[in-house]
Amino acid sequence: MQSIRRVAIIGGNRIPFARSNARYADASNADLLGAALDGLIARYGLAGQRIGEVVTGAVLKHSRDFNLTREVVLGSRLDPHTPAYDIQQACGTGLEATILVANKIALGQLDVGIAGGVDTTSDAPLAVNEEMRRTLLKLNSARTLGERLKIAAKLRPLQPFKPEIPRNAEPRTGLSMGDHAARTALRWQIDRRSQDELALRSHQRLAAAYDRGFFDDLMTPYLGLTRDQNLRPDSSLEKLASLKPVFGTRGPDAEQATMTAGNSSPLTDGASTVLLASEEWAAAHHLPVLAWFSWSETAAVDFVHGDEGLLMAPAYAVPRMLARAGLTLQDFDYYEIHEAFASQVLATLAAWESPEFTKDRLGLDTPLGAIDTDRLNVNGSSLAAGHPFAATGGRIVATLAKLLAERGSGRGLISICAAGGQGVTAILER
Numbered sequence: 001m002q003s004i005r006r007v008a009i010i011g012g013n014r015i016p017f018a019r020s021n022a023r024y025a026d027a028s029n030a031d032l033l034g035a036a037l038d039g040l041i042a043r044y045g046l047a048g049q050r051i052g053e054v055v056t057g058a059v060l061k062h063s064r065d066f067n068l069t070r071e072v073v074l075g076s077r078l079d080p081h082t083p084a085y086d087i088q089q090a091c092g093t094g095l096e097a098t099i100l101v102a103n104k105i106a107l108g109q110l111d112v113g114i115a116g117g118v119d120t121t122s123d124a125p126l127a128v129n130e131e132m133r134r135t136l137l138k139l140n141s142a143r144t145l146g147e148r149l150k151i152a153a154k155l156r157p158l159q160p161f162k163p164e165i166p167r168n169a170e171p172r173t174g175l176s177m178g179d180h181a182a183r184t185a186l187r188w189q190i191d192r193r194s195q196d197e198l199a200l201r202s203h204q205r206l207a208a209a210y211d212r213g214f215f216d217d218l219m220t221p222y223l224g225l226t227r228d229q230n231l232r233p234d235s236s237l238e239k240l241a242s243l244k245p246v247f248g249t250r251g252p253d254a255e256q257a258t259m260t261a262g263n264s265s266p267l268t269d270g271a272s273t274v275l276l277a278s279e280e281w282a283a284a285h286h287l288p289v290l291a292w293f294s295w296s297e298t299a300a301v302d303f304v305h306g307d308e309g310l311l312m313a314p315a316y317a318v319p320r321m322l323a324r325a326g327l328t329l330q331d332f333d334y335y336e337i338h339e340a341f342a343s344q345v346l347a348t349l350a351a352w353e354s355p356e357f358t359k360d361r362l363g364l365d366t367p368l369g370a371i372d373t374d375r376l377n378v379n380g381s382s383l384a385a386g387h388p389f390a391a392t393g394g395r396i397v398a399t400l401a402k403l404l405a406e407r408g409s410g411r412g413l414i415s416i417c418a419a420g421g422q423g424v425t426a427i428l429e430r
């Protein structure tokens, strides 16, 4: 049996994230991912090199992009003998890709790999509806004009031309991510002011990180953007408090709705990549290591039949990971909790502090306890940067690895909630 090797995070590269239907409106997933990858290749001198594997994904993908990652690699300056493929784990995609590459490096199956993710809600795939789709497939295999006319004659007037537009909703409940999160916010009594404060902090911290040049070696400008387009350093608690709730606004609890455009992550376009390698590969290429990838854990909740919140799976994954690693929730210098919604971050923290939740749901005697929020999302997170679904994991991994490198030593926790009631979590160390 081979022995487990340490997995180094060498660095990352992303493009600035753009608001949906704005600066990147005419770019495709391949364009955005290609730009992020090109920047990584240039920064780390990877042109012409055969990389062990490149693994990325997109939540919203055209059917023509059946292996988007491979297409992007073929269009890049990497050696075309580099294997590449897509994975998909909703908003956990970028982190899941990182875990996959890291595990292969740890097992000695790869020496170097690239993980990442991309999404654009501006270029979302539009499908023809089921009636039209089946008819077109039948027409394609029809042998004679007569057969074709017979098939076409069965189409009902106009109905077949209605397209199917992807919705940001759970297929089994029909509810949007935001409406699900609004239910969780009510269940945990997450108040509006705490959500707005968290959102404001996210913008202020991201702006400060840009100002001190933190992202200079983590980002390549793209299509004229040099900073995330959603960033609003001039936002204020007063302005945030004035915004109307947009989720949980129907039904008997509508009066208690607290989630607004200000404390919810926006629809976003963007891409990110991360370079991982064995210690030996990094040394041979004279590349310093930012941090080590040490643990990961996924979890899923039953939000369909049970009463668990759709985005609460990280509340289960993290305690399991801590138990495996022999750590407590307080053993971290940084916490990177993806801000899908401010209320979702606060509900997760509340669950870890709740004696009932820890006993009834986690089967633990003592709550995980509170964290020092000065260590939480210290350079801002998705509320300010935006959230191009599959690209968020790569943004977070690269940010945390660099934070640990700047600190010189320490440990960071990553927690990402994902659609489908899933959660992807990891630990980085230095």
Ligand SMILES: CC(=O)CC(=O)SCCNC(=O)CCNC(=O)[C@H](O)C(C)(C)COP(=O)(O)OP(=O)(O)OC[C@H]1O[C@@H](n2cnc3c(N)ncnc32)[C@H](O)[C@@H]1OP(=O)(O)O
Binding pocket: 090, 091, 092, 168, 177, 178, 199, 203, 232, 235, 236, 239, 240, 243, 246, 260, 261, 262, 263, 264, 265, 266, 267, 340, 341, 387, 389, 417, 418, 419, 420
């Ligand atoms: C998918 C997974 O697997 C897991 C997950 O991560 S779940 C999360 C997935 N993501 C989502 O569900 C996306 C949710 N977000 C949305 O659907 C939309 O962004 C939204 C409905 C919340 C808002 O959309 P919108 O109305 O187009 O927003 P937008 O026009 O930018 O903002 C509305 C107003 O708020 C203001 N605003 C927004 N953020 C602000 C801030 N931080 N400070 C001050 N004002 C702000 C805007 O200026 C605007 O004001 P005006 O009307 O005066 O111009």
